[in-house]
Amino acid sequence: MLIGVAFAVLLWAISDANSSTSARRASRTALVEVGAMEQVLLDLETGQRGFVITKRETFLQPWHKARTALPAEARRFAESATSPEQRRTAEQVTRGVESFPNDYSVPLVEMVRRDDPAASSLKRTTEGKQRVDALRAQFDQYTADEREQLAARTDAAGTNSRQAVLAAAVGLAASTALVAVFTVLQHRAVVRPVRGAAAAAEELAGGDLSMRIPPSRVAEIGALGTSFNTMAASLQDSRRRIMDNTEAVHRRTARDLHDGAQQRLVSLMIGLRLAREMIPETETAATDLLDQSIGSASVGTKLTVGGEE
Structure with missing residues (x-):
């Protein structure tokens, strides 16, 4: 039972350590995905800004690529969330990023193509900057929360690793002690009486019929x-x-x-x-x-x- 408990604790510690390692891997994946999602936003913003300033279609190439990649990146970003709170934040950020091209960037590009003077107005520029700044703030908050969770999971993984090593050491020590105690008890209860019986049998065979074996609890x-x-x-x-x-x-x-x-x-x-x-x-x-x-x-x-x- 002692060995079983020790190994059960060891298995629990190993399982917990594996869970912590998986959680750390998930946090790193989430950080990669939030970076990719933010890059999509930056490509949308810089592409449409360059086109507004220069009116050259070549500046819209990263903008087009970002719009094409946005659905897949949004899905991976939402799926990489490591907690319900982070998932809600990711969904909110995703709606904001999807809203940026649909509600602001695409209409602005069309206005530039029509040579609408309002495209370069202060109001339009300020609106775009406010949208991007708000989304960047959300990205920063999401990243900070994820890094905090990663640090906590790293500490938990270290603690679980130490617990696994401690459990293994305790299990090994308990097993060794149990084997030692069992050996001593076996020697006292079995080996010593059997040797005494063998010696008594030799004395009996030698002619000493008064030889007797003391009683045993076994x-x-x-x-x-x-x-x-x-x-x-x-x-x-x-x-x-x-x-x-x-x-x-x-x-x-x-x-x-x-x-x-x-x-x-x-x-x-x-x-x-x-x-x-x-x-x-x-x-x-x-x-x-x-x-x-x-x-x-x-x-x-x-x-x-x-x-x-």
Whole structure:
């Protein structure tokens, strides 16, 4: 979510910067168009003034070109307006420029062609100058307003660019911090317990059945620890039972071996004594051998009894 918010802010800043750049481009286009429109007015005014003074048709060439270009220039000028206020001003200026040739310049040219003395009168000259000055003032105001908007949009574009860089830096820092925190948490919650489980498994394989894994808050690691501890406890119980059973078998075997050997030695000693009594005293060699055997059996019996005790 943090990365998503950071990139959303970054996209917003980039979009805003693009909008500011487009607005600046539109303002520059509007300034170009207002210059072109003003040039049309100047061509109309200078062409008809030169013709009025010299009465030579060659001076009307820029005047004719300006009249031909006026509709297209007026349309581009109105379309280039960057705000509703500027559009209203552009429409007003356009009406004034269109009115100049229709209401003043064309009739004045026709009067000069007819050699009407009123064409060069002070009234006509003053009217033309007033029209042109009024239109130039409107052009100047329009240009000043557009330049002010361009400056504001330039500042906004710079601010948006800085915001985009800041958003990118914040997003990168947040992403890095998030990755670092996630790595630390993963190491604590997963890597360390897994390593502990591996070490415990090695100890268990080495014979230490008392090894246990401490509980974990991570569900998967906790389940692994529970299974490991259950297995270790089962193995420990099994080994205890095996050792107990083995010890019991050893005790029973020892007892059986002890009791059986003692009985055989007693039986052997009794048999030897009976054989001794049955041999005459004259058989000294046989009697001596029997006496030694009876003594050995007696010693073995005493050792057996002592071992039992």
